[in-house]
Amino acid sequence: MMALRDYVVARVDELQNGQMKEVKAGETDVLLARVDGTFYALYGKCTHYGAPLAQGALHGRRVRCPWHHACFDLTDGRRLEAPALDGLPTYEVQVRGEEIIVSVPEDTPDRVTNPMAKADPLNPAVYVILGGGAAGAFAAEGLREGGFTGRILMITAEDTVPYDRPNCSKEYLQGEAPEEWMPLRSEAFYRENGIELLKNCRVTQVDVPARRLTLASGETLSCEKLLLCMGGEPRRLGLPGENRPNVFLLRTLADSRRLQETARQSRRAVVIGSSFIGLEGAMSLHKLGYEVTVVGPEPVPFAKVFGEEVGRQIQQWHEDAGIRFRLGRKTDRLEGEEKVGRVVLDNGEVLETDLVLIGIGVSPATGIVSGLALEKDGGIRVDRFLQAADGVFAAGDIAHVPHGDEVYRIEHWKVAGQQGYHAGLNMAGANRPYEAQPFFWSLQQDKTLSYLGHAQGFDRIAFDGRPEDDSFRADYLKDETVRATLTLDRDTELAERDV
Ligand SMILES: Cc1cc2nc3c(=O)[nH]c(=O)nc-3n(C[C@H](O)[C@H](O)[C@H](O)COP(=O)(O)OP(=O)(O)OC[C@H]3O[C@@H](n4cnc5c(N)ncnc54)[C@H](O)[C@@H]3O)c2cc1C
Numbered sequence: 001m002m003a004l005r006d007y008v009v010a011r012v013d014e015l016q017n018g019q020m021k022e023v024k025a026g027e028t029d030v031l032l033a034r035v036d037g038t039f040y041a042l043y044g045k046c047t048h049y050g051a052p053l054a055q056g057a058l059h060g061r062r063v064r065c066p067w068h069h070a071c072f073d074l075t076d077g078r079r080l081e082a083p084a085l086d087g088l089p090t091y092e093v094q095v096r097g098e099e100i101i102v103s104v105p106e107d108t109p110d111r112v113t114n115p116m117a118k119a120d121p122l123n124p125a126v127y128v129i130l131g132g133g134a135a136g137a138f139a140a141e142g143l144r145e146g147g148f149t150g151r152i153l154m155i156t157a158e159d160t161v162p163y164d165r166p167n168c169s170k171e172y173l174q175g176e177a178p179e180e181w182m183p184l185r186s187e188a189f190y191r192e193n194g195i196e197l198l199k200n201c202r203v204t205q206v207d208v209p210a211r212r213l214t215l216a217s218g219e220t221l222s223c224e225k226l227l228l229c230m231g232g233e234p235r236r237l238g239l240p241g242e243n244r245p246n247v248f249l250l251r252t253l254a255d256s257r258r259l260q261e262t263a264r265q266s267r268r269a270v271v272i273g274s275s276f277i278g279l280e281g282a283m284s285l286h287k288l289g290y291e292v293t294v295v296g297p298e299p300v301p302f303a304k305v306f307g308e309e310v311g312r313q314i315q316q317w318h319e320d321a322g323i324r325f326r327l328g329r330k331t332d333r334l335e336g337e338e339k340v341g342r343v344v345l346d347n348g349e350v351l352e353t354d355l356v357l358i359g360i361g362v363s364p365a366t367g368i369v370s371g372l373a374l375e376k377d378g379g380i381r382v383d384r385f386l387q388a389a390d391g392v393f394a395a396g397d398i399a400h401v402p403h404g405d406e407v408y409r410i411e412h413w414k415v416a417g418q419q420g421y422h423a424g425l426n427m428a429g430a431n432r433p434y435e436a437q438p439f440f441w442s443l444q445q446d447k448t449l450s451y452l453g454h455a456q457g458f459d460r461i462a463f464d465g466r467p468e469d470d471s472f473r474a475d476y477l478k479d480e481t482v483r484a485t486l487t488l489d490r491d492t493e494l495a496e497r498d499v
C-alpha cells in the first residue's frame, strides 16, 4: 500500500461546473475538474509529451489534451484516444466545508496503463496485425483492452518496437531527442501482455479472402482476424541516380538515423518536395548546420491544404531561418558519379549539393494485397467499423474511411493511432462505428500548426488573426460550412472544438 498524503488544493468556489484548473499537491501537478457538482482529480500532465491538461478542454467527463488532442476519461483516468498510450493516475477528492482536499500517494507515478485482458494460452484464436507503426501499436492494445485473450502477432518489416515516427523529422533528426524517447513501448511491455512482435519480418503476400500471409522466408501464416496497417511507402522521383548513397528518403527511424550521421560529413543539402516531410526535413537539416535549398513544383507550399496566404507565411518562417526555395520547379536530373553532386532543375538551374532528401509524399504500401479490390490510389476501403472484408480490418495511412457522407484517407499520426485502437476494439468484439474528427499537427520552424477536420477543397477561408501574427485561426469553409480549422497558438480554442 502506498502512503497517501492529503493536500488542500483549492476552495470550492474557485471552480464552476465544467471548469478545470491545475493545482499543486506537494510536488505533484494535479488536474482538478468539476462536473455536475462532483470534483475529480488526476495527474495534470499528458502522458504523450507532457502538455498541461488544464489548458485543454473538458467535454462532459472527457479531457482533451491541448497539444495533440489525446483524450482521457475524467472518472478513471483511462486513455481514450491517441496519441497518448497511457492513462492518468486519479486521486481521491474530499470536500470539507469550503476546502477541496486531494489524497495523493507519495511517489505517485505520472502514468498508468489502461486495464488489459491477460493472454490465455488455452485460447487457440490467432489475430494478426500487419504493421508495427501507429495503427499497429494502438491496435494491439485495443485488442487486449477490448478483452481478447488469444494470440496476437504484430508483424513489422522494421528492426524495432513501434516508435515515435513523427519525431524522425523533428527533434530526433536534429539530435535533440535521445534514443530512449523513441520507442512507444518496451519489448518487455509486449512480452508481459502476450503481444508477439515479429521484427525484421517482411510479408510478401496477403491473401485476403483466406486471411493468409506469406512471409519473405516462404513460411505462411493463417489467422482468424487480420488488421492491415502497412502505412505509406515514400514515392520516388523515377530518375537515374536516386539510388546513390547520398540520396535519402525519410520514413523510418533508420532513415532518420542515417541522415543524422551523414550530417557530420556534409554541408549542403537539396530537399526535393515542399510539403510536410520536405519542410520538416529541411528545417531539421538546417538546424544540423546544412545550407538547405528546397525544390517544389507548386508555386506556394501547402497552398492546396492551407491556402496561399498561410502557405506563403510558412515559407517566410523557413526563409527567415535561412532556408532557400526554388518553387514552381521540377527536378530534371540528378548528376554525379558515385554520389549525386548536382540537382538540375527543369529551367536548367544547377544546385550543387552534398546530400539530397526526397520528400514527395507516400503511396499506400498495399502492393502485397491480393483478393481485395483496391482504391485508385492503392488504398483500402473500409466500412464504418473499419472492416474491409470478412474478418479483415484496415487502419492508418492505407485506409479509406467513411466520415458522414464522405470517404477519405488521411496520413497522420493521431488518426492512424486512433483508427488502429478502434479496429483493435472492434476485432475484440466491440462493434462500434468509427466517428472521430481527424486531427494533425506539424512543426514548421518553432511554430506548431494544429489542424482539425478535413477539407477536401474549400470555397473560402475565414481568418481570426492573420497568418503573419504569432497566433491565428483559419476556418476552411465549403458551402458555407466549416470543414476544417487550422490554428497557431490557439490550443485551448481548438481543443474545445474537438468534441
Ligand atoms: C518523418 C515523418 C514525420 C511525420 N510527422 C507527423 C506529424 O508531425 N504529425 C502527424 O500527424 N503525422 C506525421 N507523420 C505521419 C504519421 O507518422 C503517419 O501518418 C503514421 O505513422 C501512419 O501510421 P500507420 O500505422 O498507418 O503506418 P506506419 O506508421 O508507417 O507503420 C507501417 C508499419 O507497417 C510495416 N510494414 C509495411 N509493409 C510491410 C510488409 N510488407 N511486411 C511487414 N511489415 C510491413 C512497417 O514496417 C511499419 O511497421 C509523419 C511521418 C513521417 C514519416
Ligand code: FES
Residues within 6 Å of the ligand: 046, 047, 048, 049, 050, 051, 065, 066, 067, 068, 069, 070, 082, 083, 084
Ligand atoms: S502532449 Fe498530449 S497529446 Fe501530445
